[in-house]
Amino acid sequence: MDHDIQLDLERASRIGFDEAIFCSGKSTPHLARILDQAQDKRLRLLLTRLHESQFAELPEHHRVRIDYEPISRTGFYDSPHPLAGAARVAVVAAGTSDVFVSREAARTLCYYGVPAQEITDVGVAGLWRLLERLEEIRRMPVVIAVAGMDAALPTVLGGLVPGCIIAVPTSVGYGVATGGNAALHSMLSSCAPGLAVMNIDNGYGAACAALRILRGFGSAEAAKA
Amino acid sequence: MDHDIQLDLERASRIGFDEAIFCSGKSTPHLARILDQAQDKRLRLLLTRLHESQFAELPEHHRVRIDYEPISRTGFYDSPHPLAGAARVAVVAAGTSDVFVSREAARTLCYYGVPAQEITDVGVAGLWRLLERLEEIRRMPVVIAVAGMDAALPTVLGGLVPGCIIAVPTSVGYGVATGGNAALHSMLSSCAPGLAVMNIDNGYGAACAALRILRGFGSAEAAKA
Amino acid sequence: MDHDIQLDLERASRIGFDEAIFCSGKSTPHLARILDQAQDKRLRLLLTRLHESQFAELPEHHRVRIDYEPISRTGFYDSPHPLAGAARVAVVAAGTSDVFVSREAARTLCYYGVPAQEITDVGVAGLWRLLERLEEIRRMPVVIAVAGMDAALPTVLGGLVPGCIIAVPTSVGYGVATGGNAALHSMLSSCAPGLAVMNIDNGYGAACAALRILRGFGSAEAAKA
Amino acid sequence: MDHDIQLDLERASRIGFDEAIFCSGKSTPHLARILDQAQDKRLRLLLTRLHESQFAELPEHHRVRIDYEPISRTGFYDSPHPLAGAARVAVVAAGTSDVFVSREAARTLCYYGVPAQEITDVGVAGLWRLLERLEEIRRMPVVIAVAGMDAALPTVLGGLVPGCIIAVPTSVGYGVATGGNAALHSMLSSCAPGLAVMNIDNGYGAACAALRILRGFGSAEAAKA
Amino acid sequence: MDHDIQLDLERASRIGFDEAIFCSGKSTPHLARILDQAQDKRLRLLLTRLHESQFAELPEHHRVRIDYEPISRTGFYDSPHPLAGAARVAVVAAGTSDVFVSREAARTLCYYGVPAQEITDVGVAGLWRLLERLEEIRRMPVVIAVAGMDAALPTVLGGLVPGCIIAVPTSVGYGVATGGNAALHSMLSSCAPGLAVMNIDNGYGAACAALRILRGFGSAEAAKA
Amino acid sequence: MDHDIQLDLERASRIGFDEAIFCSGKSTPHLARILDQAQDKRLRLLLTRLHESQFAELPEHHRVRIDYEPISRTGFYDSPHPLAGAARVAVVAAGTSDVFVSREAARTLCYYGVPAQEITDVGVAGLWRLLERLEEIRRMPVVIAVAGMDAALPTVLGGLVPGCIIAVPTSVGYGVATGGNAALHSMLSSCAPGLAVMNIDNGYGAACAALRILRGFGSAEAAKA
Amino acid sequence: MDHDIQLDLERASRIGFDEAIFCSGKSTPHLARILDQAQDKRLRLLLTRLHESQFAELPEHHRVRIDYEPISRTGFYDSPHPLAGAARVAVVAAGTSDVFVSREAARTLCYYGVPAQEITDVGVAGLWRLLERLEEIRRMPVVIAVAGMDAALPTVLGGLVPGCIIAVPTSVGYGVATGGNAALHSMLSSCAPGLAVMNIDNGYGAACAALRILRGFGSAEAAKA
Amino acid sequence: MDHDIQLDLERASRIGFDEAIFCSGKSTPHLARILDQAQDKRLRLLLTRLHESQFAELPEHHRVRIDYEPISRTGFYDSPHPLAGAARVAVVAAGTSDVFVSREAARTLCYYGVPAQEITDVGVAGLWRLLERLEEIRRMPVVIAVAGMDAALPTVLGGLVPGCIIAVPTSVGYGVATGGNAALHSMLSSCAPGLAVMNIDNGYGAACAALRILRGFGSAEAAKA
Secondary structure, eight states, X not given: OOOOOOOOTTHXXXXXXXXXXXXXXXXXXHHHHHHHHHHHXXXXXXXXXXXXHHHHHSOHHHHTTEEEETTTTEEEESOXXXXXXXXXXXXXXXSGGGXXXXXXXXXXXXXXXXXXXXXXXXXXXXHHHHHHTHHHHHXXXXXXXXXXXXXXXXXXXXXXXXXXXXXXXXXXXXXXXXXXHHHHHHHHTOSSTTOEEOOTTOHHHHHHHHHHHHHHHHHHHHHHO | OOOOOOOOTTHHHHHSOOOXXXXXXXXXXXXXXXXXXXXXXXXXXXXXXXXXXXXXXXXXXXXXXXXXXXXXXXXXXXXXXXXXXXXXXXXXXXXXXXXXXXXXXXXXXXXXXXXXXXXXXXXXXXXXXXHHTHHHHHTOSEEEEEXXXXXXXXXXXXXXXXXXXXXXXXXXXXXXXXXXXHHHHHHHTOSSTTOEEOOTTOHXXXXXXXXHHHHHHHHHHHHXX | OOOOOOOOTTHHHHHSOOOEEEOTTOOHHHHHHHHHHHHHTTOOEEEESOOHHHHHHSOHHHHTTEEXXXXXXEXXXXXXXXOOSSOOEEEEESSGGGHHHHHHHHHHHHHTTOOEEEEXXXXXXXXXXXXXXXXXXXXXXXXXXXXXXXXXXXXXXXXTOOSEEEEEEOOOOSGGGGGGHHHHHHHHTOSSTTOEEOOTTOHHHHHHHHHHHHHHHHHHHHHHO | OOOOOOOOTTHHHHHSOOOEEEOTTOOHHHHHHHHHHHHHTXXXXXXXXXXXXXXXXXXXXXXXXEEEETTTTEXXXXXXXXXXXXXXXXXXXXXXXXXXXHXXXXXXXXXXXXXXXEEOSOOGGGHXXXXXXXXXXXXXXXXXXXXXXXXXXXXXXXXXXXXXXXXEEOOOOSGGGXXXXXXXXXXXXXXXXXXXXXXXXXXXXXXXHHHHHHHHHHHHHHHHO | OOOOOOOOTTHHHHHSOOOEEEOTXXXXXXXXXXXXXXXXXXOOEEEESOOHHHHHHSOHHHHTTEEEETTTTEEEESOOOOOOSSOOEEEEESSGGGHHHHHHXXXXXXXXXXXXXXXXXXXXXXHHXXXXXXXXXXXXXXXXXXXXXTOOHHHHHHTTOOSEEEEEXXXXXXXXXXXXXXXXXXXXXXXXXXXXXXXXXXHHHHXXXXXXXXXXXXXXXXXXX | OOOOOOOOTTHXXXXXXXXXXXXXXXXXXXXXXXXXXXXXXXXXXXXXXXXXXXXXXXXXXXXXXXXXXXXXXXXXXXXXXXXXXXXXXXXXXXXXXXXXXXXXXXXXXXXXXOOEEEEOSOOGGGHHHHHHTHHHHHTOSEEEEEEOXXXXXHHHHHTTOOSEEEEEEOOOOSGGGGGGHHHHHHHHTOSSTTOEEOOTTOHHHHHHHHHHHHHHHHHHHHHHO | OOOOOOOOTTHHHHHSOOOEEEOTTXXXXXXXXXXXXXXXXXXXXXXXXXXXXXXHHSOHHHHTTEEEETTTTEEEESOOOOOOSSOOEEEEESSGGGHHHHHHHHHHHHHTTOOEEEEOSOOGGGHHHHHHTHHHHHTOSEEEEEEOTXXXXXXXXXXXXXXXXXXXXXXXXXXXXXXXXXXXXXXXXXXXXXXXXXXXXXXXXXXHXXXXXXXXXXXXXXXXX | OOOOOOOOTTHHHHHSOOOEEEOTTOOHHHHHHHHHHHHHTTOOEEEESOOHHHHHHSOHHHHTTEEEETTTTEEEESOOOOXXXXXXXXXXXXXXXXXXXXXXXXXXXXXTTOOEEEEOSOOGGGHHHHHHTHHHHXXXXXXXXXXXXXXXHHHHHHTTOOSEEEXXXXXXXXXXXXXXXXXXXXXHTOSSTTOEEOOTTOHHHHHHHHHHHHHHHHHHHHHHO
16 A cells, blocks of 8 residues: 555657656656656656755665755756757746746757757846847747736737747735635736736746747758758 | 616715716616716716617717717716816727727716827837837826736836836636726736726726826926926 | 827737737727728728627628638738648647637637647547547648647647647636636646647637747758758 | 543434544644553544644554554554455545545445445546546446535436435635635536535535445345345 | 537447537527437437527427426426336525525436426525425435535435535525525535535536436446346 | 724723733734733723633733633633623534534623524534423523624524524635634534624624624613613 | 425414525426425415516516515515504615615515614714714614724714614625625624624515514513503 | 846836835745845845844844834835935835734835834724814825725825825735735725725835825925925
8 A cells, every 4th residue: 555656758759849747746756756766767757846855865875876956946867858959948037036937848858859048037027127038039939928927028028029928927926826726827817919828936847848839940950950 | 666776976086086877787667767967967977888779879968968978878968177288197908809998098088078098009018119209108197008818918018118007908808808807807817017997898997097197297387387 | 189090000010910900809999990901001901809780780891801700700901911831730629619719729820820730629528530630740840739628628639749738728617617717727637748838719819829939940941942 | 521522422323423533633642542541441533634744643552552544544443344246336536636535435434344446546637547447337236426526426427326325525626716616516416317525525425325325225235135 | 611510329339328418608690500410319318408589499390309397497308217116316406596506406317218306495494494304305315415505405305314415505695695605615525414505506517426426326236136 | 103902991981891802913012911901000900812822821929810711812801791690692612513603602791791502513403402402492582693614503593492592604625615614604604594693703702792783682671670 | 306395384484484485596397396386286486586587587477476675676576464553663775785685684574564764874984974863863762783894883873872783794796805704704703782693685584584683572562451 | 047136226226116025925035035136235224024033033133133023024225315305205004914014105105214104003983083183284295005805094084185196005814804805805895086096915016106205295395495
């Protein structure tokens, strides 16, 4: 009557994603058992929502094999996919409080070998900060836009940027902004056409959506080559 | 056991507002009886949410005394306060669908003799439209900003305009925007400091807030003079 | 004190989208005035949420120039962009009740000259219907998945399809499904990684998201060429 | 003015359920007093939501008489009903995070002497995992399906399994999935006909519903015998 | 580019349910086309949520083949399954306003040849009405309990009846009861153990759940025989 | 710039209630300062939501003057009003988990010298427990009915008891019952006529409502005498 | 398979209320059948939520026996209980839009022979209107306070009036006030101690609560006499 | 890959507000780094939502330069703008529990050199407390009204005070008042015309709105001078 994870090892071949472990709420023994399995099967893993205190409690021999980043609370178990090519994704965050999410997106892309350009503190309540970085952003075919509270950033971007925009609301804020629904609803209701939206705080998912798109580019490129 | 309105005639002396009649949901006989009372007591009245079909059904002798405007669904019963001075309020609407609310604000100001500058179709999904009108808006000490859906307009204005901004969400939209709560929450959560917010579709209230502020200006000016 | 639309004519050059007119709630005179403007300026327009009764009430000379499709309630004013190439987008609907949304997506793509493969009635409560069409769907780099109620379709697709999936919830259903929030929340919470989500019933937006992505493909291809 | 529980000792004779003690939020002295009463009256009890720390704080002489299982947080006070016959209930969980609920269902069945077949990690985002176990599940007249987030599992099962399906949403997840309402609404809105739904995280209730059904089988069998 | 339904003809063999057509919101031509298909393929169909005015507008040759019942808004297209055996399901409604749902359940059972005992007006605000019918209800292995507003009926039944209880909330009521969420939440939170709950107004689904259970009885009986 | 409470000393003369101090969230120094004021002005005070740990941290000289009861978390500072007459209020709680609220009501009545009859564990999922106590309850002109979860108790009482029923929902429960809104909505929607409802967990308020009613009795009696 | 109401004729003896028929949503034939039954059994009935158009469509011989009042949409079928004594209930409404609810309360009291004092248009946004009527209100042992929107009236009354206050929220308003939840929540959260609250628009229920209280007065008086 | 704040130094020149640091949820090192930057650039800063424990953990050399006030949890880093002129803003709080918000407003005004008159404990459940302070309040051109729960204070003020009223709901309360939405909705729905509303607990924002208004006064005065 134990309770091990059954790692979905064929997912990579089917849809191109490795197993990712959502660590929030998992106990240290549970996490350790997952890493044991990964070690046995020589798998690399992406660990998300791994709180600093959870990381600190892991067995030493696992901890040394994890590349941990505390802001995003992500860890790479064993070496991630090698980075390749120039950045084709911009990860843009409205405020410094949104970085825990935008960094999760950037780290996930990094894990899959996709370089990303991080741009933060460009919320539209201070519009000129965004306009200064606009050309840089417009050059990218995929833009991940992370914002909380009023979440006005993706709407403004949507009117200025021709490429694909993946909007991620954050749970930052208080009062009616608590939990991130105000930001989520603002993004889903955007007057700018064609914004695609993720669940609140789901930087990992935004990166996966970007990866699904880039594969399309890849095959397009491959077809041309 | 009848059911007449008791017009609050002393409100004007106490807080400076005439009686305003919210007509939505009131029957034609009920409205006619209110106008009879106003006629008897030689009052002027502001009629709000007066649907075109309600207006059309009013008795002829009342209808001819009403200055009716169909987009805002407002009527002035008897001559409004005379317009005085240059515009000191900008009424800015994000989209054409928001005009039913912004016009209600402008008409309410007009009823009280306060000229307003209406600016529409400057939603931030097409940012340049707003930037072209920015100097005009910045000159006004009071700005009423009307927007639905993502309601990003007041946030962008809030970072560009030093004066008082009164934000009014509209019920325009579908899906999560239905009813206007997405816009309301976006405005209340704005990253721009010091936006004051009204109930959904409450153009009348926004104008009243502006009037409360302008009275302060007035007394400040009077004190100086 | 009139109230014309200010067509945002430069949007096409900036982000590549023509003006689209959301017709729901607009009066016949208002719509006619917009079409007059389009005629004067020799613009093509995409009309969305144009109810059959609204279409029927338009002036004859406008009506004859509109290619109207009643299920999606879309109209093309003047000839749309010419269709080019093979289908690169699958538009998949779970039930026949969802077709009003999936057709809106397909028609929007069609307006922009992008052929789409429509596949309907493949809801996962009858799983084999989906599996029979799976290879067809997997071949497309972009999949728009439309579903109401439990909205389980995009999750199942997300585990089977490597490409980009744009999920659109519909407002179909009753009880807790009323309005489409159950479907929306199901999609945003999907266990499948990287689903991008649109507002409820927003087939138009899903197509725009697909267009933003395909532009990327285009430029990738162009870069290679 | 004390505050002892009045154990409903006749419930078993009336509807066939022993007293179950929901321990969450109860203090150690309160729990101890309940167990004292059970000891005095020679009752067996099912303890649910008994947190590991609560269990650890119970008096030694009570603790030794409790068969405690930490994942489900259930305890059997004194020997449960003896297990009888082959498994006639499948308890299916979508993900490893849902096991705290599916195990509660399995343990409740076990307490009442009903063997259950536990199957986990068969969420439909990895469809083949479910299809591999399908025949096993189809053989059971009662299936308890536990899932969080999008909760697509019961819908897919509902189209593949002819027997009774009891769906239990879990509170697993973040953003719009927080608290489990997304999963609950997805299950209640399922396109598959005839799914019966329980409150969020209510594995105990799902087992009780299964027991109510099995009694029917029993009496049917008895009537035949 | 037409839009026919693809009748899921194999559903019956897989899970034992015929196609059911949810008619609410479907146009007369759409419904007629579905009936044409059924006629061609010699299928029987259960029509649900078929409003009296929709039924009246159907082509004469279809209308004569439909057994229509206006309270439940259900129709049987061609002869339903023959009724067999004594009633084994009680369909209990709290108030006369709940009958539109309880009758839908009873009619669905009738369509599948399962006789049901309807009992109405036994809401627990007048407790004796229920207690008078209690023995009759207790004899049934499956009880469908339909109630709106406070929905206290299933809780009281749950403490008195040992068999399976399927609770269906109705959308009857005003204020906080509007739409049926108060009733739904009351049922999901019931203090009585093991109530299974359906979506609001889903009498059809409750009958399907009963059918899934009765199949189990059937096979149990068959196994014994 | 300190922040003392301004005890509303005239409230008693105006509406007959002493000052009550809601202690939840108040710091120990803040509470101590309030008690200092009460001591100086020789006031008695009712303390509500005073957590055991808050009570333990109060200065010794205040603590000894407080009659503290931990289940209700209430304290009487200095001697309460003397008890007078027979019980005229029944305080009825559905489950043992609801006693923290029913006891708050009983203690508040006690503070004001009104004896109350407490009856617990009579939830209607075990109906006979209630029926055994019914005559006792029916004799009281005022009944406070406390229940969480489905909150079916007040509805059943409302059909059996002719007197005034004050219903208090509790925040007990999980899933859709979390926070008590399910119970609140169930009570407000009750099919029994004339139930008066309080905010969730507001035992204090229920007692105050009873006191307002009893004053009426008193004056009626006085008028007769 | 017909569907008659089972009039609960013993309710009066048990809890002192006649049958009341909630007419909203009932068809004319259904209502006529109920009145036929009442006629046969020589019952009087209170009809609530009987829309003017429903009343107009009733058979002539029933219509003439109904005392109908259109604002409250109530009807008395056959002579109501005779009025007795001086008014002991004040029914206070904040605005003229709230009268449809306050009148329902007053009419229900009238049906039961209890005279009530109606006071309208005393909303606290014009405080002096209330203060002028305060002494009149304070003299009543029971006050029904009806208000929509901010619902501030009962809070102000609660601090000025020692007697029992039954607060009824109305569904009047728009934006966040739509449906009446803002008013309901405001009343439930009142800072004034001991307000008892009814469901939104439930004037009938408020009157029933008042009747339950007055019965207590009656028996108190009887006991003294 | 570090994560410094980019202080928006030009905001002051554009809209007249210094940078304000929202400290809630920020770690001590993060806050220290922000203060380091401020020190380097010789900026003054307003710190909001700085919990006492956060303040205590700051490096000594920063702590000594902060004027900290614990009730409002605000800190002034380096000397604030000098106070000038008589108070032109009243900050009015309904209860002592609302002071954490009203003090935040008063402190923000103080930081910007604007004296404010704080008035607390004037909730309208004890109306005379407010009426005693009314003249004082009416003299101010701007009134910030802070209230939780029923939030009736701003409505009463709105009918008595001619100047600008900025209403701030607080998160004080339990049950339906939890989180402050009841208060927010009550304020947005106020029957008093022209109340401007802020997000829940946003005393800082209310002060910023007042500052935007006072700037208008200032320029009006300047224009006159």
